[in-house]
Amino acid sequence: MKKDTWQIGGHELHSRFFIGTGLFPNxxxxxxxxxxxxxxxxxxxxxxxxxxxxEDDSILQHVExxxxxxxxxxxxxSTADEAVRIARLARASGLSDWIKVEISANERTLLPDxxxxxxxxxxxxxxxxxxxxxxxxxxxxCKRLEEAGAAAVxxxxxxxxxxxxxxxxxxxxxxxxxxxxxxxxxAGLGSASDVVQAMELGVAGVLMxxxxxxxxxxxxxxxxxxxxxxxxxxSYLSGRIAKKRYASASSGHEQFLLK
Amino acid sequence: MELIVNGQKxxxxxxxxxxVVIHFGLEGRPVVVEADGTVLTxxxxxxxxxxxxxxxxxxxxxxxx
Numbered sequence: 001m002k003k004d005t006w007q008i009g010g011h012e013l014h015s016r017f018f019i020g021t022g023l024f025p026n027x028x029x030x031x032x033x034x035x036x037x038x039x040x041x042x043x044x045x046x047x048x049x050x051x052x053x054x055e056d057d058s059i060l061q062h063v064e065x066x067x068x069x070x071x072x073x074x075x076x077x078s079t080a081d082e083a084v085r086i087a088r089l090a091r092a093s094g095l096s097d098w099i100k101v102e103i104s105a106n107e108r109t110l111l112p113d114x115x116x117x118x119x120x121x122x123x124x125x126x127x128x129x130x131x132x133x134x135x136x137x138x139x140x141x142c143k144r145l146e147e148a149g150a151a152a153v154x155x156x157x158x159x160x161x162x163x164x165x166x167x168x169x170x171x172x173x174x175x176x177x178x179x180x181x182x183x184x185x186x187a188g189l190g191s192a193s194d195v196v197q198a199m200e201l202g203v204a205g206v207l208m209x210x211x212x213x214x215x216x217x218x219x220x221x222x223x224x225x226x227x228x229x230x231x232x233x234x235s236y237l238s239g240r241i242a243k244k245r246y247a248s249a250s251s252g253h254e255q256f257l258l259k
Numbered sequence: 260m261e262l263i264v265n266g267q268k269x270x271x272x273x274x275x276x277x278x279v280v281i282h283f284g285l286e287g288r289p290v291v292v293e294a295d296g297t298v299l300t301x302x303x304x305x306x307x308x309x310x311x312x313x314x315x316x317x318x319x320x321x322x323x324x
Contacts, residue, residue, distance in 0.1 A: 020324025030322075045323025048265040048316065049290055051283055059322050060289050073323055085296075089318055092291045092298045160324070187324070209324030 004233065006182060006204050009098070009130035009151040011069065015040045016199070016229050018071060018184065019222070020209020027062040029218050034063070037222040043071045043100060043207065046086050060095075071132065073100040080119035087124055099124060100154070100186075101133040110160045114141050118148060125149030134186050137171040139178060146181050153181060154207060157198065158188025161210040165194040169201060176202040192221075192228035199232025200240070263314045277304040279315060290319050 005012050019039040024030035034042065044059055072090035077083035080103065087099040101120045105113035117133050118141070124131045130151045135141055137155040145153045155175055158164035165188065166172055176183050182204035189195055190211050198206050208225060215221035262269050264279070273279045276292055276299055292299045293316040299307050309315070 020322070022322035022324050024322065043324055044320040046291075046318050047321045049283070049285060049319050051265055051267070051269075051317070059320050070320075072320060075323055085293075088298050089291045089293060089316075090320075092300060093289060093320065094301075095289075095320075207324070 004237070008132070008182060013040055013069075013205075015226075016205035016233060017041075017226060018043060018186075018205060018207035019212065020207070021059050021063075022209050023213035024218060025213075030213070031062060033212055033218040033222040036219050036226065037212070038226050039068075041069045041071050043073055043209070045073055045075045046090050047076075069098065070096040071098045071100050072096060073102045073134070074120070075102045075104070077103050077120075078105060078113070078116075079103065080116040080123065083116070083120040084123050084127075087120075087129060088127075091129065097128065098130045098132065098151075101131060112136055112156070114138065118144055121145055121148045121150050132184070137168050137175065139171055139174045142175045142183070143178055146179060150181060152184050152204070153179065154184040154186035156187040157185050157194065160187045162188055163190030163194075163211055164188055165190050166197055166201075169197065172198065172203065173201045192224045195225055195228035196232035196235070199229055200236050202236050205229075260309065260311050262309060263312060265315075265317055273309055275305055276307040276309060276315070279309060280304060280317070283317065285317060288319070290317050292317060 005014055015038045017037050017039040018041040019037045020043045074083035074086040077086055083101055083103050091097050101117055103113045103116045104110045112135050114136055117135050121131050121133045132152045132154055133145050133150050134154045142153045142155055157166040184205045184207055185198040185203050186207040189208050195206055212218050212221050271282050273282055280286055295314055
Protein backbone atom coordinates (compact mmCIF):
# COMPACT_ATOMS: atom_id res chain seq x y z
CA MET A 1 0.00 0.00 0.00
CA LYS A 2 1.36 3.42 -0.88
CA LYS A 3 1.93 5.94 1.87
CA ASP A 4 -1.51 6.78 3.25
CA THR A 5 -1.05 10.31 4.58
CA TRP A 6 -3.60 13.09 4.94
CA GLN A 7 -3.64 16.83 5.55
CA ILE A 8 -5.18 19.41 7.82
CA GLY A 9 -4.63 23.06 7.00
CA GLY A 10 -1.73 22.15 4.72
CA HIS A 11 0.01 20.11 7.42
CA GLU A 12 0.73 16.50 6.48
CA LEU A 13 -0.21 13.84 9.02
CA HIS A 14 0.79 10.17 9.11
CA SER A 15 -1.20 9.06 12.16
CA ARG A 16 -5.00 9.14 12.16
CA PHE A 17 -5.18 9.21 15.96
CA PHE A 18 -5.71 12.47 17.86
CA ILE A 19 -5.25 11.73 21.54
CA GLY A 20 -6.50 13.73 24.52
CA THR A 21 -4.36 14.43 27.56
CA GLY A 22 -6.95 14.44 30.36
CA LEU A 23 -7.79 11.86 33.02
CA PHE A 24 -4.62 9.72 32.84
CA PRO A 25 -3.64 8.13 36.18
CA ASN A 26 -0.24 9.87 36.13
CA UNK A 27 2.15 11.68 33.76
CA UNK A 28 4.31 8.60 33.24
CA UNK A 29 1.41 6.42 32.04
CA UNK A 30 0.19 9.32 29.91
CA UNK A 31 3.53 9.68 28.20
CA UNK A 32 3.80 5.94 27.53
CA UNK A 33 0.22 5.79 26.23
CA UNK A 34 0.85 8.72 23.88
CA UNK A 35 3.95 6.95 22.61
CA UNK A 36 2.04 3.67 22.10
CA UNK A 37 -0.74 5.50 20.27
CA UNK A 38 1.61 6.84 17.61
CA UNK A 39 -0.44 10.06 17.69
CA UNK A 40 1.06 13.24 16.24
CA UNK A 41 -1.69 15.55 17.48
CA UNK A 42 -2.40 16.12 21.19
CA UNK A 43 -5.42 17.93 22.57
CA UNK A 44 -5.45 20.22 25.59
CA UNK A 45 -7.77 22.46 27.54
CA UNK A 46 -7.17 26.03 28.77
CA UNK A 47 -7.74 26.74 32.44
CA UNK A 48 -6.82 29.34 35.05
CA UNK A 49 -3.48 28.83 36.77
CA UNK A 50 -4.00 27.74 40.38
CA UNK A 51 -2.56 30.73 42.23
CA UNK A 52 -2.64 28.93 45.59
CA UNK A 53 -0.21 26.25 44.39
CA UNK A 54 3.39 26.90 43.41
CA GLU A 55 3.61 23.51 41.71
CA ASP A 56 3.77 23.56 37.90
CA ASP A 57 0.59 21.72 36.90
CA SER A 58 0.81 22.74 33.25
CA ILE A 59 0.44 19.73 31.01
CA LEU A 60 3.21 20.90 28.70
CA GLN A 61 6.01 19.99 31.08
CA HIS A 62 5.17 16.31 30.49
CA VAL A 63 5.32 16.34 26.70
CA GLU A 64 8.10 18.82 26.08
CA UNK A 65 10.85 17.96 23.67
CA UNK A 66 8.68 15.84 21.39
CA UNK A 67 7.45 16.88 17.99
CA UNK A 68 3.71 17.05 18.51
CA UNK A 69 1.14 19.30 16.99
CA UNK A 70 -1.10 20.90 19.60
CA UNK A 71 -4.86 21.13 19.35
CA UNK A 72 -6.19 23.20 22.26
CA UNK A 73 -9.96 23.06 22.82
CA UNK A 74 -12.45 25.66 23.98
CA UNK A 75 -14.07 23.43 26.60
CA UNK A 76 -15.86 25.39 29.28
CA UNK A 77 -17.35 27.73 26.68
CA SER A 78 -21.12 27.82 26.36
CA THR A 79 -21.30 30.61 23.76
CA ALA A 80 -19.44 31.52 20.59
CA ASP A 81 -18.00 34.63 22.26
CA GLU A 82 -16.54 32.57 25.11
CA ALA A 83 -15.05 30.08 22.65
CA VAL A 84 -13.46 32.91 20.63
CA ARG A 85 -11.97 34.35 23.83
CA ILE A 86 -10.45 30.98 24.81
CA ALA A 87 -9.16 30.46 21.27
CA ARG A 88 -7.34 33.80 21.34
CA LEU A 89 -5.74 32.90 24.68
CA ALA A 90 -4.67 29.53 23.26
CA ARG A 91 -3.07 31.12 20.22
CA ALA A 92 -1.23 33.67 22.36
CA SER A 93 0.74 30.76 23.83
CA GLY A 94 2.61 30.71 20.54
CA LEU A 95 2.28 26.92 20.39
CA SER A 96 -0.49 26.51 17.86
CA ASP A 97 -3.05 28.29 15.73
CA TRP A 98 -5.18 25.15 15.58
CA ILE A 99 -8.32 25.26 17.69
CA LYS A 100 -10.95 22.67 18.51
CA VAL A 101 -14.19 24.59 18.90
CA GLU A 102 -16.10 22.90 21.72
CA ILE A 103 -19.20 24.68 22.96
CA SER A 104 -21.44 22.74 25.31
CA ALA A 105 -25.00 23.80 25.86
CA ASN A 106 -26.07 21.22 28.42
CA GLU A 107 -24.05 20.10 31.44
CA ARG A 108 -25.58 16.63 31.62
CA THR A 109 -24.99 15.64 27.99
CA LEU A 110 -22.18 18.08 27.08
CA LEU A 111 -23.67 17.96 23.59
CA PRO A 112 -22.38 20.75 21.35
CA ASP A 113 -24.50 23.81 20.66
CA UNK A 114 -24.74 23.73 16.85
CA UNK A 115 -25.62 27.40 16.29
CA UNK A 116 -22.91 28.77 18.57
CA UNK A 117 -20.40 26.29 17.09
CA UNK A 118 -21.11 27.54 13.57
CA UNK A 119 -20.90 31.17 14.71
CA UNK A 120 -17.56 30.62 16.47
CA UNK A 121 -16.18 28.74 13.46
CA UNK A 122 -17.04 31.65 11.15
CA UNK A 123 -15.35 34.19 13.45
CA UNK A 124 -12.21 32.13 14.08
CA UNK A 125 -11.71 31.27 10.41
CA UNK A 126 -11.79 35.02 9.65
CA UNK A 127 -9.16 35.54 12.35
CA UNK A 128 -6.85 33.07 10.63
CA UNK A 129 -7.19 30.07 12.94
CA UNK A 130 -7.12 26.50 11.67
CA UNK A 131 -10.54 25.54 13.01
CA UNK A 132 -11.66 22.01 13.88
CA UNK A 133 -15.19 22.20 15.28
CA UNK A 134 -16.54 19.42 17.49
CA UNK A 135 -20.17 19.10 16.49
CA UNK A 136 -23.23 16.91 16.44
CA UNK A 137 -23.48 14.16 13.84
CA UNK A 138 -25.84 16.12 11.59
CA UNK A 139 -24.87 15.92 7.91
CA UNK A 140 -26.29 19.34 6.99
CA UNK A 141 -24.61 21.07 9.92
CA CYS A 142 -21.28 19.39 9.11
CA LYS A 143 -21.57 20.71 5.55
CA ARG A 144 -22.32 24.19 6.85
CA LEU A 145 -19.20 24.08 9.04
CA GLU A 146 -17.12 23.03 6.04
CA GLU A 147 -18.55 25.92 4.02
CA ALA A 148 -17.69 28.28 6.89
CA GLY A 149 -14.05 27.33 6.40
CA ALA A 150 -13.44 24.57 8.96
CA ALA A 151 -10.18 22.74 8.19
CA ALA A 152 -11.74 19.49 9.43
CA VAL A 153 -15.13 18.69 10.91
CA UNK A 154 -15.43 16.53 14.03
CA UNK A 155 -18.85 14.96 14.61
CA UNK A 156 -19.35 13.12 17.88
CA UNK A 157 -20.03 9.38 17.95
CA UNK A 158 -21.90 9.73 21.27
CA UNK A 159 -21.74 12.17 24.20
CA UNK A 160 -18.26 12.89 25.61
CA UNK A 161 -16.87 10.22 27.91
CA UNK A 162 -19.82 7.80 27.50
CA UNK A 163 -18.04 5.09 25.50
CA UNK A 164 -21.36 4.28 23.81
CA UNK A 165 -19.78 3.98 20.36
CA UNK A 166 -21.26 5.30 17.13
CA UNK A 167 -24.94 5.92 17.84
CA UNK A 168 -25.77 6.86 14.25
CA UNK A 169 -23.44 5.17 11.77
CA UNK A 170 -25.79 6.11 8.94
CA UNK A 171 -25.18 9.80 9.61
CA UNK A 172 -21.42 9.42 10.01
CA UNK A 173 -21.34 7.59 6.66
CA UNK A 174 -23.37 10.33 4.97
CA UNK A 175 -21.18 13.06 6.46
CA UNK A 176 -18.08 11.36 5.04
CA UNK A 177 -19.69 10.93 1.61
CA UNK A 178 -20.55 14.62 1.39
CA UNK A 179 -17.36 16.07 2.85
CA UNK A 180 -14.50 17.79 1.06
CA UNK A 181 -12.51 18.26 4.29
CA UNK A 182 -11.32 15.51 6.67
CA UNK A 183 -14.00 14.12 8.99
CA UNK A 184 -12.75 13.11 12.45
CA UNK A 185 -15.00 11.21 14.84
CA UNK A 186 -14.59 12.95 18.17
CA ALA A 187 -16.05 11.77 21.48
CA GLY A 188 -18.12 8.81 22.59
CA LEU A 189 -15.97 5.94 21.33
CA GLY A 190 -15.40 3.15 23.86
CA SER A 191 -13.21 0.41 22.50
CA ALA A 192 -11.24 -0.82 19.51
CA SER A 193 -14.32 -2.23 17.76
CA ASP A 194 -15.92 1.26 17.75
CA VAL A 195 -12.75 2.63 16.17
CA VAL A 196 -12.73 -0.03 13.44
CA GLN A 197 -16.36 0.82 12.67
CA ALA A 198 -15.55 4.54 12.43
CA MET A 199 -12.63 3.94 10.09
CA GLU A 200 -14.68 1.53 7.95
CA LEU A 201 -17.26 4.30 7.52
CA GLY A 202 -14.46 6.25 5.85
CA VAL A 203 -13.59 8.89 8.42
CA ALA A 204 -10.12 10.40 8.14
CA GLY A 205 -9.30 10.00 11.81
CA VAL A 206 -10.56 9.65 15.38
CA LEU A 207 -10.08 11.75 18.50
CA MET A 208 -10.15 9.90 21.82
CA UNK A 209 -9.28 10.58 25.42
CA UNK A 210 -11.45 8.81 28.03
CA UNK A 211 -11.43 5.30 26.47
CA UNK A 212 -7.63 5.29 26.61
CA UNK A 213 -6.99 7.25 29.80
CA UNK A 214 -9.62 5.39 31.87
CA UNK A 215 -8.91 1.89 30.52
CA UNK A 216 -7.51 -0.57 33.06
CA UNK A 217 -4.26 -0.49 31.06
CA UNK A 218 -4.08 2.84 29.18
CA UNK A 219 -0.85 1.94 27.39
CA UNK A 220 -2.29 -1.36 26.13
CA UNK A 221 -5.50 0.36 25.06
CA UNK A 222 -3.58 3.10 23.23
CA UNK A 223 -1.86 0.42 21.17
CA UNK A 224 -5.16 -1.43 20.60
CA UNK A 225 -6.73 1.79 19.29
CA UNK A 226 -3.75 2.41 17.01
CA UNK A 227 -4.07 -1.08 15.52
CA UNK A 228 -7.85 -0.67 15.20
CA UNK A 229 -7.33 2.54 13.23
CA UNK A 230 -4.95 0.73 10.89
CA UNK A 231 -7.24 -2.30 10.51
CA UNK A 232 -10.35 -0.20 9.93
CA UNK A 233 -8.60 2.08 7.47
CA UNK A 234 -7.19 -0.82 5.45
CA SER A 235 -10.59 -2.55 5.47
CA TYR A 236 -12.22 0.66 4.18
CA LEU A 237 -9.64 1.09 1.42
CA SER A 238 -9.81 -2.59 0.44
CA GLY A 239 -13.59 -2.64 -0.05
CA ARG A 240 -15.69 -5.01 2.00
CA ILE A 241 -18.05 -7.60 0.45
CA ALA A 242 -21.74 -6.88 0.14
CA LYS A 243 -23.93 -8.43 2.84
CA LYS A 244 -26.14 -11.34 1.65
CA ARG A 245 -29.15 -12.99 3.22
CA TYR A 246 -28.19 -16.60 2.44
CA ALA A 247 -25.02 -18.68 2.34
CA SER A 248 -22.69 -18.95 -0.62
CA ALA A 249 -20.08 -21.71 -0.44
CA SER A 250 -16.39 -20.96 -0.70
CA SER A 251 -15.91 -23.99 -3.01
CA GLY A 252 -18.18 -24.80 -5.99
CA HIS A 253 -20.96 -27.48 -5.89
CA GLU A 254 -20.27 -29.09 -9.28
CA GLN A 255 -17.75 -31.76 -8.30
CA PHE A 256 -18.92 -33.01 -4.90
CA LEU A 257 -17.28 -36.40 -4.13
CA LEU A 258 -20.50 -38.01 -2.85
CA LYS A 259 -22.96 -37.37 -5.71
CA MET B 260 -2.96 47.95 44.45
CA GLU B 261 -6.15 45.91 44.31
CA LEU B 262 -6.50 43.68 41.25
CA ILE B 263 -8.89 40.91 40.25
CA VAL B 264 -6.66 37.99 39.34
CA ASN B 265 -8.35 34.81 38.10
CA GLY B 266 -11.59 36.00 39.59
CA GLN B 267 -10.15 36.72 43.05
CA LYS B 268 -9.43 40.09 44.63
CA UNK B 269 -5.68 40.41 45.28
CA UNK B 270 -3.77 43.20 47.01
CA UNK B 271 -0.29 43.30 45.53
CA UNK B 272 2.60 45.60 44.72
CA UNK B 273 2.96 45.58 40.95
CA UNK B 274 3.21 48.24 38.30
CA UNK B 275 3.23 46.06 35.20
CA UNK B 276 1.81 42.74 34.03
CA UNK B 277 5.32 41.32 34.12
CA UNK B 278 5.50 42.12 37.84
CA VAL B 279 2.18 40.39 38.41
CA VAL B 280 3.49 37.28 36.65
CA ILE B 281 6.64 37.37 38.78
CA HIS B 282 4.60 37.94 41.95
CA PHE B 283 2.86 34.60 41.41
CA GLY B 284 6.14 32.84 40.55
CA LEU B 285 5.07 32.18 36.97
CA GLU B 286 8.01 33.67 35.07
CA GLY B 287 9.43 31.19 32.59
CA ARG B 288 6.25 29.10 32.72
CA PRO B 289 3.98 28.65 29.69
CA VAL B 290 1.27 31.03 30.88
CA VAL B 291 -0.90 33.35 28.85
CA VAL B 292 -2.19 36.67 30.16
CA GLU B 293 -5.41 38.51 29.47
CA ALA B 294 -5.96 41.98 30.98
CA ASP B 295 -9.44 43.53 30.87
CA GLY B 296 -10.38 41.19 28.02
CA THR B 297 -7.31 41.79 25.86
CA VAL B 298 -4.71 39.08 25.29
CA LEU B 299 -1.15 40.30 25.89
CA THR B 300 1.86 38.70 24.24
CA UNK B 301 4.93 38.03 26.37
CA UNK B 302 6.70 40.96 24.68
CA UNK B 303 3.96 43.30 25.95
CA UNK B 304 4.11 42.25 29.60
CA UNK B 305 6.93 44.58 30.69
CA UNK B 306 5.32 47.69 29.21
CA UNK B 307 1.69 46.86 30.07
CA UNK B 308 0.83 48.92 33.14
CA UNK B 309 -1.72 47.65 35.61
CA UNK B 310 -4.40 49.87 37.09
CA UNK B 311 -6.63 49.42 40.16
CA UNK B 312 -9.31 46.73 39.83
CA UNK B 313 -7.94 45.51 36.50
CA UNK B 314 -9.27 42.05 35.65
CA UNK B 315 -6.30 39.83 34.93
CA UNK B 316 -6.49 36.21 33.81
CA UNK B 317 -3.44 33.95 34.07
CA UNK B 318 -4.14 30.74 32.15
CA UNK B 319 -2.27 27.70 30.89
CA UNK B 320 -2.79 24.37 29.12
CA UNK B 321 -4.11 21.47 31.17
CA UNK B 322 -5.06 17.94 30.20
CA UNK B 323 -8.16 17.72 28.02
CA UNK B 324 -9.75 15.96 25.08
